[in-house]
Amino acid sequence: MKVSLFIPCLTELMFPESGLAMVKVLKHIGAEIDYVEDQTCCGQPAFNSGYRKEIIPVAERFIDLFKDKEIIVAPSGSCTAMVRVFYHELDLNPEKKEALQSLSQRLFEFTEFLVDQAKVNGLGGSFPHRVTYHESCHLSRELGVKEQPRKLIRGIKDIDFVEMEKPDTCCGFGGTFSYKFPDLSIAMVARKCRYIEESGAEYVIGADSSCLMNIQGYLEQHKMKAKTMHIAELLAASLKL
Amino acid sequence: MQLNPKKTKTYIKSALRDQHLKEAVDRATQSALKKRQDKVDLMPYWEDMRWQAHKAKAGVIDHLDRYLEEFEANCMANGTTVHWAVDGEEARKIIIDLIRKNNVKSIVKAKSLTTEEIYLNHFLVDQGLEVLETDLGEYIVQLLDQIPSHLTSPALHLTRKDVGKIFHEKLGVPYTEDPPELAQIARQKLREKFLAADMGISGVNFAIADSGSFCIVENEANAHLAVTMPRIHVAVMGIEKIVPTLPATAAFLKLQAISTTGQKQSSYVNFVGGPTRQKFGEGCEEVHLVLLDNGRSTILADPQLRETLFCFRCGACLNNCPIYQQVGGHAYGWVYMGPIGISLLPQYLGVDEGRYAPFTSSLCGACYEICPMRINIPHHLLKLRNRVVDSGYSMKVEKWAMWGFGFLASRPWLYRLLTWFPGKFQKLMPGNRAFPAPGYGKERALGRMDLKGFRKRFKEMS
Numbered sequence: 001m002k003v004s005l006f007i008p009c010l011t012e013l014m015f016p017e018s019g020l021a022m023v024k025v026l027k028h029i030g031a032e033i034d035y036v037e038d039q040t041c042c043g044q045p046a047f048n049s050g051y052r053k054e055i056i057p058v059a060e061r062f063i064d065l066f067k068d069k070e071i072i073v074a075p076s077g078s079c080t081a082m083v084r085v086f087y088h089e090l091d092l093n094p095e096k097k098e099a100l101q102s103l104s105q106r107l108f109e110f111t112e113f114l115v116d117q118a119k120v121n122g123l124g125g126s127f128p129h130r131v132t133y134h135e136s137c138h139l140s141r142e143l144g145v146k147e148q149p150r151k152l153i154r155g156i157k158d159i160d161f162v163e164m165e166k167p168d169t170c171c172g173f174g175g176t177f178s179y180k181f182p183d184l185s186i187a188m189v190a191r192k193c194r195y196i197e198e199s200g201a202e203y204v205i206g207a208d209s210s211c212l213m214n215i216q217g218y219l220e221q222h223k224m225k226a227k228t229m230h231i232a233e234l235l236a237a238s239l240k241l
Numbered sequence: 242m243q244l245n246p247k248k249t250k251t252y253i254k255s256a257l258r259d260q261h262l263k264e265a266v267d268r269a270t271q272s273a274l275k276k277r278q279d280k281v282d283l284m285p286y287w288e289d290m291r292w293q294a295h296k297a298k299a300g301v302i303d304h305l306d307r308y309l310e311e312f313e314a315n316c317m318a319n320g321t322t323v324h325w326a327v328d329g330e331e332a333r334k335i336i337i338d339l340i341r342k343n344n345v346k347s348i349v350k351a352k353s354l355t356t357e358e359i360y361l362n363h364f365l366v367d368q369g370l371e372v373l374e375t376d377l378g379e380y381i382v383q384l385l386d387q388i389p390s391h392l393t394s395p396a397l398h399l400t401r402k403d404v405g406k407i408f409h410e411k412l413g414v415p416y417t418e419d420p421p422e423l424a425q426i427a428r429q430k431l432r433e434k435f436l437a438a439d440m441g442i443s444g445v446n447f448a449i450a451d452s453g454s455f456c457i458v459e460n461e462a463n464a465h466l467a468v469t470m471p472r473i474h475v476a477v478m479g480i481e482k483i484v485p486t487l488p489a490t491a492a493f494l495k496l497q498a499i500s501t502t503g504q505k506q507s508s509y510v511n512f513v514g515g516p517t518r519q520k521f522g523e524g525c526e527e528v529h530l531v532l533l534d535n536g537r538s539t540i541l542a543d544p545q546l547r548e549t550l551f552c553f554r555c556g557a558c559l560n561n562c563p564i565y566q567q568v569g570g571h572a573y574g575w576v577y578m579g580p581i582g583i584s585l586l587p588q589y590l591g592v593d594e595g596r597y598a599p600f601t602s603s604l605c606g607a608c609y610e611i612c613p614m615r616i617n618i619p620h621h622l623l624k625l626r627n628r629v630v631d632s633g634y635s636m637k638v639e640k641w642a643m644w645g646f647g648f649l650a651s652r653p654w655l656y657r658l659l660t661w662f663p664g665k666f667q668k669l670m671p672g673n674r675a676f677p678a679p680g681y682g683k684e685r686a687l688g689r690m691d692l693k694g695f696r697k698r699f700k701e702m703s
Contacts, residue, residue: 007695014675014688018694020702037698038653046643050626054647059652086623116493141606168404170563174603181250181601181682183257188603189569189685217685224665225597 001118004034004066006074009041015122015209018230022075022110024241025232029118036065039044040055044082050175052090060096061089067099071117072107075232076208077139078108085142109139110232111207115148122155127240130160131229132201134192134215135168138209149207149231156238162198173214189218196226205228244388246574246586249597256568257400262398266390266569269397270560276503276640277557279609284499294496295615298551301450301483305541308450309532315453319515321528328535329359336361336442336475337368337529343473343527344494345370345439348429349458351442352376352395353465354554355477357388357576358589361442372442373434375463377427377689384411387510390570392556392577393501398569431463441525442469445478446553447493448514451486454514455530458497458507474525478512481534483548492554496613500555536589546588547620551614552581558608558618564601573601580608580618587625599625664690 003026011019023033042062043055062083064071074080084104092100114120133150140146146168154160172178172188179185192215196204204219204226206212212228219226229237244577252700256262261577281287301308312554326332339345349369350356358487362383365372374383378395382388384407396404414426443464455476457464468474484490485568498504513688517524541547559565559579570578578586583602589593599622608618629635667675667690675689681687691698 012695014691016693016698019695020698023699023702024348037696040644040650040653040656043647043650044532046646048623048626049639049643050599050623050630051640051643051647052627053631054643055650058647058650062284089620089624137603137605137607139564142609168607170603170605170607171604172563174605177600179679179681181253184253184564185603185680186565186684187257188563191563191567203618213688214384217687221684236564 001031002034002070003031003113004036004069004072005064006072006079007035007039008074008076008079010209010213011075014213015230018075018209018232020035021230021232021241022073024236025114025123025239026073028239028241029114029120030122031118032070042079042082044079044086045175047082047086047109048174053128056090056092059090060092063087063092063096063099063103066107067103067200069106069202071113072103073110073113074107075110075230076210077109077136077143077145078208078210080107081138083107098182102230106205109143109145109207111149111152112143112145115151121151123152123235123239124155124157124233125240126157126159127238128158128160129232130200131195131201131203131205131234132199132226134163134164134171134196134204134206134211135169136211137168140168145207149205152231153205153236156234157234159238162199162201164195164201164204166195169195171211171214173211175210178214182197186218189214193218193224201225201226203216203232203234205229205231244574246590246594246598247576247596249572249601252572252574253298253568253601256572257362261400262569263567265398265400265403267566269394270303270566273394273503273560274555277499277560278503280499280503280505289310290492290496290613291613294492294613295551297485297489297492298614299548301485302481302547302550304540305480305483308485309480310367312448312450312453312483313532316515316530317453319453321453321515321530324529324531325529326533326535327577329533330573332477332533332535333361333533336477337365339364339473339529340370340440343439345473346440347434347438348372348440349434349438349467349471350374350379351441351443351459351467352379352478354389354392354576355444355479356442358535359477359533361477373431373438375431375435375467377424380427380431381407388469388571388576390578391559392554392579394556398571404411420664430697435466435470438467441469441471441477442475442477443468445476445482445530446497447484447490448478448482449487449490449494450483452514454512455482456490456494457511457513458494458502458509459511460502460508462509465509468511468513469524473527473529474513474526475531477530477531477533479535480537482553497553497555500557500611540588545624547590548616549581549584549621550640551616552585553614554581555613557611557613561607561611563605563607564603573598573682580622581616584618584621584625587629592629592634595625596629598624599629599665613660661694664692664694
C-alpha cells in the first residue's frame with residue numbers, strides 16, 4: 001500500500017515532528033511512503049477569511065499534484081476537510097472538479113486512515129501517562145471522525161486515558177478568528193485549558209496542530225501542567241519509533 | 242436601547258469583562274442544553290425527524306410563492322385580513338393605521354422577535370401609545386429598555402437576583418428573589434392591562450398553508466390572553482414561517498419544544514384561525530395578519546443561503562455556541578443573535594451593516610450539530626464571508642496578503658524560499674517566537690517556527 005503524504009503548511013513550518021511521527025507510524029504498519037515535494041498549502045487560511053477566487057489556482061494545483069495518487073493521508077482534520085469538503089464549493093474548472101470527486105474518496109485524515117482504511121484497532125505500544133483528548137472541530141464535525149482517535153489511544157498499553165469535560169468544545173483558534181477577535185479567542189482557549197487542567201492529564205492529545213498550537217500557547221503562559229502532543233507523536237512514542 | 246451591529250467588537254470586549262453576565266449566560270445555556278439532551282436521548286428517531294423536517298421545509302421554501310398564495314386565500318376564507326409589508330416601515334404603517342382607525346389606546350404584546358426586528362415597540366411608544374410586553378422575560382427587558390438577549394429567553398443574561406432588584410426599583414415592590422413570587426408580581430401588574438387592552442399584537446411561530454391558521458407557542462398563557470381578550474389581534478410574521486399542513490406542524494412543534502426548553506411539548510400552543518367573537522361569543526372581533534418580507538425574498542435567490550430561512554428561532558444554536566456562551570446576546574448588536582443571527586444579519590441588513598457578523602465565529606460547527614432543522618450555519622458563514630470580501634469590505638492589508646498567499650502557494654520554489662525566511666526572522670523576535678500577531682503574547686504564546694521544516698527533516702530521516 002502506497003501512501004502519499006499531504007503535509008499542511010503548519011506541519012511544514014512549525015510542527016514537522018508530527019509529520020515525521022506520522023511517517024514512522026505509517027511505515028510501522030507496512031505502508032510505502034510517497035512524498036510530493038512540490039506541495040504547498042491547501043489554501044484554508046484564505047478560504048476561511050472569505051477569499052475564494054484567490055485560492056482557485058492553489059486548489060487546482062493541489063488536485064493536479066495528487067489526482068493520480070492511490071491514498072493520500074494528512075496529519076490534520078482541518079486541512080483534510082478543506083480539500084474533501086470545501087474545495088467542492090469553489091468555482092473550479094469542470095475537469096478539475098471531476099478529478100476532485102475521485103481524489104476526495106482517497107484522501108484521509110491520519111487516524112481515520114489507520115482505523116477505517118488500514119483496519120488498525122490498536123498498535124500495542126506503551127505510554128504510562130495520563131492523557132486526555134481534544135476533539136478538533138473540523139475533524140469531528142466536518143469529517144465525522146470522533147471515535148477513531150480514541151480507539152487508537154485506548155489501544156496503547158498502560159495509558160491512563162481520561163475524557164475532559166466537553167472534549168468537543170472549540171479551543172477558540174479558528175485561524176484568522178484568533179487575531180480578528182483576540183479577546184474572545186483567548187476566553188475560549190482559557191475555558192478549554194481549564195477543562196484540560198481539571199482532567200489532571202499530563203498530555204492533551206489532538207489530531208490538528210493548529211488547535212494544539214493555540215492550546216499550548218495558553219498552557220505555557222499560564223504555567224499549567226499539561227503539554228500538548230499530536231496523536232501521531234503519541235503513537236510513535238508509545239511504539240518507541 | 243438601540244444597538245449597532247457595527248460596534249460588535251466593542252460590545253464583545255465589554256461583555257467579556259462582565260463576570261456576572263458570563264455566569265448568568267453560562268448557567269442558563271448549560272441547563273438548557275442538558276434538558277434538551279435528556280429528551281433527545283429518549284428519541285431514537287430524532288435524527289430522522291430532523292432530516293424530514295429539513296426536507297419538508299425545503300419543499301416549502303423552494304415554492305414559497307405558491308404556498309403564500311394558498312395560505313393567504315385560506316386566511317381570507319377564515320375571515321382573517323391579510324396585509325403584505327415589503328419592509329419594516331410598511332409594516333409599522335399598516336399597524337399604526339389599524340390603531341388609528343379603531344381608536345386603540347392600550348396594547349398588550351405577546352413575545353415576538355419579528356416585531357423586535359421592525360422596532361415596533363419604540364415606534365408605537367413614540368406615537369403616544371401604551372405598549373406592554375406580557376411575556377415575563379420580555380416584560381423584564383422592556384422595564385430595562387433593552388432588547389432580548391436570547392431568541393427564546395429574552396432575560397437570559399439576568400439572574401433572579403437581578404430581576405428582584407429591577408422589580409423593586411421599577412415597580413416599587415419589596416425585594417424578593419423567589420421565582421414564583423416574582424412571576425406573581427408580574428402577573429398582577431399585567432392582568433389589569435389585559436382587561437383594558439384594545440389590541441393584542443403577537444408574532445407567529447408556524448403558519449399553516451392548507452388551513453389558513455397559524456400557531457403561537459408559549460409557556461405562560463400570556464400570549465393566549467393577549468390574542469383573545471382584546472377586540473383586535475394583529476399578528477406579524479416573516480414570510481418564511483410557512484409550513485405545508487397541520488400534520489407537518491406537529492413535527493415542527495415537537496422539534497421546537499425539545500430544542501428550546503427540553504419540553505416534550507410547549508405548555509400552550511394557540512391555533513388562530515380567524516376572528517371568533519361573532520361565531521362563538523368570545524375571542525377577537527378582528528384578526529389581522531401582517532406578512533413581512535424585509536429582505537427575506539432576496540435570500541431566496543441564493544439556493545445555498547436560502548437554507549437560513551428554515552430557522553424557527555428555537556435558540557439551540559445559541560446555547561451550544563462557545564461564543565454566545567461567553568458573551569451573551571447583546572454583544573452581537575442585533576435582535577437576532579448567535580450563529581443564526583450572524584448568518585441572517587448581512588443578508589437582512591446588507592454587507593455594510595453586517596461586515597463583521599459572519600466573522601464572529603470560529604467555524605466550529607456546534608450550531609450545525611444541534612440545529613433541529615439541520616441548517617449548515619458554518620458553511621453559510623463561509624459563503625457570507627466571501628460576500629463581504631467580494632463587496633470590498635475587507636482591510637487592504639489583508640486583501641494584499643491573501644493575494645500574495647495565493648501567489649506564493651501556487652509556486653513551490655517561492656513557497657520554499659519564503660518558508661525558510663520566517664525561521665531566520667524569528668531569531669530576531671523576543672522570546673525567539675514566530676512573527677507577532679494581535680491576541681498572541683501575554684495571555685497566549687505564539688508557536689515557534691521550525692528552523693529546518695518538514696521537507697528537510699524528512700530527507701534527513703530517509
